[in-house]
Amino acid sequence: MTLEEWYRQDRLPHIYCAGCGNGTILNCTLRATNELGLDRNKTTFVSGIGCSSRASGYTSSDSLHTTHGRALPFATGVKMVKPDHDVIVFTGDGDLSAIGGNHFIHACRRNIDLTVVCMNNTIYGMTGGQGSPCTPYGAISTTTPYGMREMPFDLCAVAEAAGANYVARWTSYHVKELTLAIRAGIETPGLSFIEVMTQCPTSFGSKNKMRQVSQMVDVLRANSILKDKADRNKAAGIPLEPGKFIVGELVRRNNPVLGGRS
Amino acid sequence: MTDKTEFLNGNTACAEGAIAAGCRFFAGYPITPSTEVAERMASRLPKIGGTFIQMEDELASMAAIIGGAWAGARTMTATSGPGFSLMMENIGYAAMTETPCVVVNVQRGGPSTGQPTMAAQGDMMQARFGSHGDYSIIALAPSSVQEMFDLTVKAFNLADRFRTPVFLMTDETIGHMREKVILRSDVEITPRHELVEGELPFRPGVDGVPGFGTFGHGLGVHVTGLTHDERGYPATDSADLHEKVVRRMVRKIEDARNEIADVDIVNPDAEIVFISYGAPTRAVQQLLADYPGIYGHLNLRIVWPFPDAKLGEFGAAKAFVVPEMNLGQMAREVRMHTNVPIVTAAKLGGALHTVAELKHAADVAATATAPVTEVVL
Ligand SMILES: Cc1ncc(C[n+]2csc(CCOP(=O)(O)OP(=O)(O)O)c2C)c(N)n1
Ligand code: SF4
Numbered sequence A: 001m002t003l004e005e006w007y008r009q010d011r012l013p014h015i016y017c018a019g020c021g022n023g024t025i026l027n028c029t030l031r032a033t034n035e036l037g038l039d040r041n042k043t044t045f046v047s048g049i050g051c052s053s054r055a056s057g058y059t060s061s062d063s064l065h066t067t068h069g070r071a072l073p074f075a076t077g078v079k080m081v082k083p084d085h086d087v088i089v090f091t092g093d094g095d096l097s098a099i100g101g102n103h104f105i106h107a108c109r110r111n112i113d114l115t116v117v118c119m120n121n122t123i124y125g126m127t128g129g130q131g132s133p134c135t136p137y138g139a140i141s142t143t144t145p146y147g148m149r150e151m152p153f154d155l156c157a158v159a160e161a162a163g164a165n166y167v168a169r170w171t172s173y174h175v176k177e178l179t180l181a182i183r184a185g186i187e188t189p190g191l192s193f194i195e196v197m198t199q200c201p202t203s204f205g206s207k208n209k210m211r212q213v214s215q216m217v218d219v220l221r222a223n224s225i226l227k228d229k230a231d232r233n234k235a236a237g238i239p240l241e242p243g244k245f246i247v248g249e250l251v252r253r254n255n256p257v258l259g260g261r262s
Numbered sequence B: 001m002t003d004k005t006e007f008l009n010g011n012t013a014c015a016e017g018a019i020a021a022g023c024r025f026f027a028g029y030p031i032t033p034s035t036e037v038a039e040r041m042a043s044r045l046p047k048i049g050g051t052f053i054q055m056e057d058e059l060a061s062m063a064a065i066i067g068g069a070w071a072g073a074r075t076m077t078a079t080s081g082p083g084f085s086l087m088m089e090n091i092g093y094a095a096m097t098e099t100p101c102v103v104v105n106v107q108r109g110g111p112s113t114g115q116p117t118m119a120a121q122g123d124m125m126q127a128r129f130g131s132h133g134d135y136s137i138i139a140l141a142p143s144s145v146q147e148m149f150d151l152t153v154k155a156f157n158l159a160d161r162f163r164t165p166v167f168l169m170t171d172e173t174i175g176h177m178r179e180k181v182i183l184r185s186d187v188e189i190t191p192r193h194e195l196v197e198g199e200l201p202f203r204p205g206v207d208g209v210p211g212f213g214t215f216g217h218g219l220g221v222h223v224t225g226l227t228h229d230e231r232g233y234p235a236t237d238s239a240d241l242h243e244k245v246v247r248r249m250v251r252k253i254e255d256a257r258n259e260i261a262d263v264d265i266v267n268p269d270a271e272i273v274f275i276s277y278g279a280p281t282r283a284v285q286q287l288l289a290d291y292p293g294i295y296g297h298l299n300l301r302i303v304w305p306f307p308d309a310k311l312g313e314f315g316a317a318k319a320f321v322v323p324e325m326n327l328g329q330m331a332r333e334v335r336m337h338t339n340v341p342i343v344t345a346a347k348l349g350g351a352l353h354t355v356a357e358l359k360h361a362a363d364v365a366a367t368a369t370a371p372v373t374e375v376v377l
Helices: A023-034 A052-059 A073-079 A093-099 A103-110 A155-162 A176-188 A211-224 A229-237 B010-020 B035-048 B058-070 B079-097 B123-127 B145-162 B172-175 B239-254 B279-288 B309-312 B329-336 B357-364
Strands: A043-047 A063-065 A086-092 A116-122 A166-171 A192-197 A224-226 A247-250 B006-008 B023-028 B051-054 B072-078 B103-111 B116-117 B136-138 B167-173 B178-183 B222-224 B265-267 B272-276 B296-300 B302-304 B319-324 B342-346 B373-374
Touching: A023 A052, A023 A086, A023 A116, A023 A176, A043 A073, A052 A063, A052 A116, A052 B222, A063 A073, A063 A247, A073 A086, A073 A103, A073 B023, A073 B058, A086 B357, A093 A103, A093 A116, A103 A155, A103 A247, A116 A176, A116 B342, A155 A166, A155 A192, A155 A247, A155 B172, A166 A176, A166 B072, A176 A192, A176 A247, A192 B116, A192 B357, A211 A224, A211 B051, A224 A229, A229 B116, A229 B342, A247 B329, A247 B342, B006 B010, B006 B116, B010 B023, B010 B035, B010 B072, B010 B103, B010 B167, B023 B035, B035 B051, B035 B072, B058 B072, B058 B079, B058 B103, B072 B079, B072 B145, B079 B123, B103 B145, B103 B172, B103 B296, B123 B136, B123 B167, B123 B272, B136 B145, B145 B167, B145 B172, B145 B329, B167 B172, B265 B309, B272 B357, B279 B296, B279 B319, B279 B357, B279 B373, B296 B309, B296 B342, B309 B357, B319 B329, B319 B357, B329 B342, B342 B357
Parallel strands: A043 A063, A043 A086, A063 B222, A086 A116, A116 A192, A166 A192, A224 A247, B023 B051, B023 B072, B072 B103, B103 B167, B136 B167, B272 B296, B272 B319, B319 B342, B342 B373
Antiparallel strands: A166 A247, B006 B178, B103 B116, B136 B302, B265 B296
8 A cells, every 4th residue: 555545635635724734744644554554444543623633534544523522432432343443543632632631531541542643733723723721821822812821731741640551742843753653652552642742823823923834843843852851851950941842752651451452 | 042031120121122133332321220221231242242331421422332333333322311411412423424323311300410210201302402403313212121122122223224323212210110021032133234335425325325334344434523425525615515415314214204103003093192102101001901992092112203194093083192201392292293182291200190190181181172281280
């Protein structure tokens, strides 16, 4: 199979805005499935609702575009019935952690054998730029016109605490690392959570003084601290600066799995 | 294999019916008075190659059975009123995506958490109209433990035949009462009409129902709750397409009312006719036994789509009496299809109608002239 065959060609072009990071993440995901040589007929994509969740519609294999926040329980049903399928979930930060927050915690606790790719643009893109549980403190959104006054979620920390077997974070800039992380996630039994910090020029950049896509990607890159470096800093007593985040493989473990291949 | 006769409660018989029908995936969340369905499935499914999962809530349970259905299993969940309310968004998704699945609602007193251990029939309109938008569903109403078994089997067959969520609208009385039940070993199973290569996953076949594109068959089916074209691709901007899609999905069920209808008709020449479903059917049956040959009875085993043509079988009817454990939800539907006066005999709180109460309602009906008369029991 070729990479192109993983795309539902007759649905392209996609609906994403110019400069949106979601297309990059979809590319990395399908590159990973293709490189691993997954059986397209035994691969299912599941997503909730949001710009990010539209990604399932551009894959050529079976796919479920479900309801807002509920992708994980739908995917759980698929996986429990078809344990020999690779089930990959596309979700957004709002979809996963606001309306779907409880499902997220429980999917990680069950450590069900799914690969979850979260496109975290720190905003609600599809509904036009409202604040999300991942909107940075102080950032402007249409529902936080005076600046966000709630602290954001650290989704990887949630996944780790709740029990996921594999947790990694990258950005839309790190395409090679991201592809490898998704590969590792698919190969690791249990719940794999891959968070991708990404740019939404339309709803986030425009309100937060980042009109250029390149500027947004530069900021993502500049704010990324590799895990090794962060560990060294921590050992030396240097705290993570506000606004920075750790990228890399954060967790890989072998806890008991639900719904895995027997 | 031979039939087994057992003395079971209704909820357990429902679980056995599901297993006999080939249900191999159950996802649920505990709620009184439905929990025995889940408990029986939890103990039985792993032994026969099926899967049980207790989800974090009812939204997740409904989502999981839809996912499981696309993965190829016959799937079911069971709940009661508050959980049924939580399922509504995903029930609409199942209707829009034409996903066959079965939802059991063992009704209890509402609104809200109401009376957890008492029977009611207060969710009949929610079953029909609870999710947003226009759609149609099928709902069955057992009135005995045997029917809990038999109608659960039937629910799965109807779900596959019409590619729709099907509800078993039962209540605490039937769920918890124990009766002799024959666990049939030779139940009829309607095969799912599978999508074949070259067909489109949302193009209606000869009977208005598209073939089901089970995942894993190499068909690459895309399923979305958005308005979609026959390929299953989102197409949300066309007024014409939306109208066509929604009308087809409603029509595939409404046009089959007569095929779907499942009723008992007793004394069709009677002047006073009872219309009942679920637990009140038992009280009506007792009244008819106590006063033989006087009253007519239309017992509905299918409540949605409402089998309105069956009202016409009672040509001599001067009044219909509708005893319900709600304030007249199905009586309102009966009213839509007849000009014969209707007497509603509503009873809340969980106790069954007594024969004396039904007799009183029948006496009122004998002189009723108003379109709708409510008897106070
Ligand atoms: C039950 C429900 N509530 C609200 C919505 C409206 N809605 C659609 S997408 C969305 C937010 C999506 O944000 P996110 O998950 O961050 O994805 P993005 O669009 O940014 O990729 C909301 C609130 C909905 N579809 N369903
Ligand atoms: S609104 Fe934002 S997230 Fe949505 S497609 Fe446009 S850029 Fe991407």
